[in-house]
Amino acid sequence: MNRDFSNVSMAVIRRLPKYHRYLKDLLEKEVYRISSRELSKLIGFTASQIRQDLNCFGGFGQQGYGYNVEELYQEIGKILGLNKTYTTVIIGAGNLGQAIANYPSFIKYGFKLMGLFDINPKLIGMKIRDIDILDLDYLEEYISKNKVEIGIICTPKEVAQEVAERLADSNVKGIWNFAPVDIKVPKEIIVENVHLSESLFILSYLLNEKENLQG
Amino acid sequence: MNRDFSNVSMAVIRRLPKYHRYLKDLLEKEVYRISSRELSKLIGFTASQIRQDLNCFGGFGQQGYGYNVEELYQEIGKILGLNKTYTTVIIGAGNLGQAIANYPSFIKYGFKLMGLFDINPKLIGMKIRDIDILDLDYLEEYISKNKVEIGIICTPKEVAQEVAERLADSNVKGIWNFAPVDIKVPKEIIVENVHLSESLFILSYLLNEKENLQG
Incomplete structure (x- = not known):
């Protein structure tokens, strides 16, 4: 084939x-x-x-x-490339980062989570699924040592672009971005943005449209 | 217009x-x-x-x-219907439910979170953004008393269909579903499914495709 x-x-x-x-x-x-x-x-x-x-x-x-x-x-x-495995890190270990770390498809289909990163001293040192939450300062060092292929951005919108650039400079191959902003990185890096608000706004459109039709 | x-x-x-x-x-x-x-x-x-x-x-x-x-x-x-407000509840108050409760677009664009529901006794009674986590047993009663329009499913896959049916029987107008399954409800109820794995698999497709082309 x-x-x-x-x-x-x-x-x-x-x-x-x-x-x-x-x-x-x-x-x-x-x-x-x-x-x-x-x-x-x-x-x-x-x-x-x-x-x-x-x-x-x-x-x-x-x-x-x-x-x-x-x-x-x-x-x-x-x-879809699901017969391979991919090494990943999550940046932003709050609720969203932790939810992604525990997402069943993520675990099941060969996406190997190596570490989570955060700047919050309360989170650094904790573990999610036996995986360490590390200080964001060590991101570059960790990625190069552990040959991380995918960076997953679960940070607030305001720092997402900066994190994306640090991931790009560390030579990750792909970025899965959950921050509600379209990040910009060199085009050889694959970016998949997840905009939850897009789906929410379609729901409100459909609810509203239905009401308009019903008068 | x-x-x-x-x-x-x-x-x-x-x-x-x-x-x-x-x-x-x-x-x-x-x-x-x-x-x-x-x-x-x-x-x-x-x-x-x-x-x-x-x-x-x-x-x-x-x-x-x-x-x-x-x-x-x-x-x-x-x-998009964003000039209106919508009353919502979240079912499943784990990391994903809490992340959605705190999602900036959700708060900003008129989606009023009334309550979160869970079956976990450790979560019931807690508050997220000053909003109570309630026992799932009271879902129907709460929805009818508080005229809830949108139910947001953040439960594990296994119980999502059952929760969707309870929401439908309680006459919500719309469902925003994060469980990795396509829920089925009567067609007058608007459903918007968010399948995070779809976006993840597109990322792995693109990574893999790029390698094949370079290989």
Whole structure:
């Protein structure tokens, strides 16, 4: 199977985690084969969309026979890079940082948390899941010694850009940013911003829209 | 201005929170007028995309004169329903629930947190931002007495569906769900799921893809 998917649109790629999640649920329910039509009912994409999406990656499924759930799950996992492990640190060990440290998917899919960092003396020295909370002053030294690949920013908005630059200067490969600001780093560093407010505002839009329609 | 946007595509709507965030940043920097070309450089959408998006909502901007930042910010806020207030409760008062309770956008944009609920006796009776953590047994009673509109699920995956059904039976209007499962409730209830793993898996995809291309 072709392993270069750089010509597949990001819109398709962004749907893959959802396929991955539903396929995992199917496996847990011991469903080993599924048609695009049945998958469509579960996942809410049209059957034709599903066939089109999965065709981007080559030979999944057979006409009239459906998809092999286990195989599809494994292959999508590989496409998403989930067959590898990644070393990570969390910067900001408050509630959000601790919640991420304990997030089940994070633990399950090969994201190895090496350390948490904070500036709060009350937190420094504590442990989360047996992992030390360290003084932010040692960030650069720690990253270079421990070959950390991903930095996860769970700090307040005001310091997120500065932390991002320190991570970039330490040569991390990727940043997962939860601070409500779009951080800017050199383009060779992959950044994935999580803006919780975007999702909250869509909820308020939909609530409001519904009220307007009902008059 | 037309206030029924039900014919505007959700793809456009989902971009509005990002416009809103950038316009707010501009106002903080005392920038009061901006062209679609300048906005494009900041936000990363093409200028033509920006003009097209904002045209969906009627008469923003004047040819050759740019957008009035304050007006555009206010109008997008209204479209997103951010000029109203919403009463909310959080179910699950662990790290994630506490992080959401303290999330700045949540506090700032009219989402009034009435109470947090948990089953853990160590948490029940505590306060977060002066708001009580209550026993989950009283959820239904509390929602009906306090006219709660939005339930925010920060529980483990295993109990999220059950909590969602209790919220639905209590007639909340919307659910903001952080549990890593797609909850199912009657379709008159608006649900916005936040799947942190989707964003994490996109990060690992991009890291992996980059390595493949370099390899």
